[in-house]
Every structure is written in C-alpha cells, then in structure tokens.
Amino acid sequence: MISKVTEALKTDKKVRTVIFRSEVPGVFCAGADLKERAKMHSSEVSSFVSKARATINEMANLPVPTIAAIDGIALGGGLELALACDIRVAATSAKMGLVETKLAIIPGAGGTQRLPRTIGVSLAKELIFSARVIDGEEAKSIGLINHAVEQNEAGDAAYRRALALAREFLPQGPVAMRVAKLAINQGMEVDLLTGLAIEEACYAQTIPTKDRIEGLLAFKDKRPPRYKGE
Structure with a gap:
C-alpha cells in the first residue's frame, strides 16, 4: 500500500x-x-x-x-x-x-x-x-x-x-523546496567541497524558473507570491 x-x-x-x-x-x-x-x-x-x-x-x-x-x-x-x-x-x-x-x-x-x-x-x-x-x-x-x-x-x-x-x-517555491531537499540529502553524504558544488548545481536549477521572477515581483509589489512550480 x-x-x-x-x-x-x-x-x-x-x-x-x-x-x-x-x-x-x-x-x-x-x-x-x-x-x-x-x-x-x-x-x-x-x-x-x-x-x-x-x-x-x-x-x-x-x-x-x-x-x-x-x-x-x-x-x-x-x-x-x-x-x-x-x-x-x-x-x-x-x-x-x-x-x-x-x-x-x-x-x-x-x-x-x-x-x-x-x-x-x-x-x-x-x-x-x-x-x-x-x-x-x-x-x-x-x-x-x-x-x-x-x-x-x-x-x-x-x-x-x-x-x-x-x-x-506550503507558501514557498515548489521547485526551490525540491532542490533544497536534494542539495541537503546529497550534500550530507559527501565532503564540504563536493557538497558546495552540489548546492551550486541545485541553485542553478532555480534561476531559469518563472517562480523566481514571480518571487522578485511579489517582493517589489509587497504582495504574497503566486508560485506555480514552473
């Protein structure tokens, strides 16, 4: 089950x-x-x-x-x-x-x-x-x-x-949450230098997302962000 x-x-x-x-x-x-x-x-x-x-x-x-x-x-x-x-x-x-x-x-x-x-x-x-x-x-x-x-x-x-x-x-960016978990889980199994490289690779996944732009716009407009996981 x-x-x-x-x-x-x-x-x-x-x-x-x-x-x-x-x-x-x-x-x-x-x-x-x-x-x-x-x-x-x-x-x-x-x-x-x-x-x-x-x-x-x-x-x-x-x-x-x-x-x-x-x-x-x-x-x-x-x-x-x-x-x-x-x-x-x-x-x-x-x-x-x-x-x-x-x-x-x-x-x-x-x-x-x-x-x-x-x-x-x-x-x-x-x-x-x-x-x-x-x-x-x-x-x-x-x-x-x-x-x-x-x-x-x-x-x-x-x-x-x-x-x-x-x-x-729940209010946080869905893509960010997924890659944050991935970065933590994988990083905990390796040395710090390798972990930092994993973090960099995971961060890179958030840069091209629509959610990242939405987060910046929401902050500028002083409103809650409307994330879509994209």
Whole structure:
C-alpha cells in the first residue's frame, strides 16, 4: 500500500508536502507481525525485509518534504519508516525504539544507517544495542524528533503539529523546496567541497524558473507570491 502511494506521489507535481500518520489510536507503526514472521522460511524473511527496505527507501527519496506524525507506538520497522522522513513530530507519550536485537536480529530497513545519521553514532549504538524504547520527551532531547507535543483527547496532537509545519512549508517555491531537499540529502553524504558544488548545481536549477521572477515581483509589489512550480 505505502509503495503504491509513494510511487504516485513521486510524479504528482501538485503535492507540496507529505505527512505520514496512522489512524489506529495509539499506534504509528508497531513494526513486523512477529506471529507471521515466525511462520516464515528464512528465504521468505529475507525477501520480506528487502521489500520493506525498498519501500522505505522510496519514501526517503520522495522529492518533497515529508513529516512523520508519531501519535503512538513506533517500534522496529515503524521507527525506520519515521526515520526515512525529513521531519518527525511525536506526542510526548509516544513510544519508539529499534528493538530488533532483542529478537536476535538487527534493524534491516535502514535503521542502522539512518539512526546514527540522525542522532549520532554513539547514541544510536546505545539505543540499538539495548533495544531501548523511549518516549517523545527523551526522543526530542536526543534529536530523534523535531517536536514533542502533549497528547490531546483526540489522540492526534502530533498530526496537528505536523499540519502546522506543513502550512509553513506550503507558501514557498515548489521547485526551490525540491532542490533544497536534494542539495541537503546529497550534500550530507559527501565532503564540504563536493557538497558546495552540489548546492551550486541545485541553485542553478532555480534561476531559469518563472517562480523566481514571480518571487522578485511579489517582493517589489509587497504582495504574497503566486508560485506555480514552473
């Protein structure tokens, strides 16, 4: 299901920001079904994890900003899914962790790579080695999430905060947002000199756009810009 949605989102130029949330109360994503996993042959497990990894990679490569709204449990693959998003927002009561070592396996859908890139190598090792589950407050304190919010009666506080963030992103130039994400993502994987060259190449993509001229005209006329993603 997620794979089909991400495939459609990749080519939809009208989409400006994507929020990943769950409509199941108290659960963002609890990870793999362990009862189902226990019935699988070892070759089936490898295939299952490969598909999960590919799907999460597709999420990470979406060209627009992505926000994970964690209003409940995000364990194992559920946290790996959230880690693939650009920004994470969680309720303070949410529980999250990469718990795979407790089951004698390791995070296999990007967790061992994205967690250290998010919170640092040493802290990531501690969380993965201990299979520790932390709440939203601790997750915020270590930089795992951007915002921690008190849960509300409806149980969707993180989603509401994610919506508020999305509304901050929407007025900006669509082409600029896409190439800014590309420049950051690619630049973080290389040395600074190469990263600056990537930034220069990405900036060059914005120069010939109609939106850039519209932004200048709007500033001159003291009005909100009307960007079209062109």
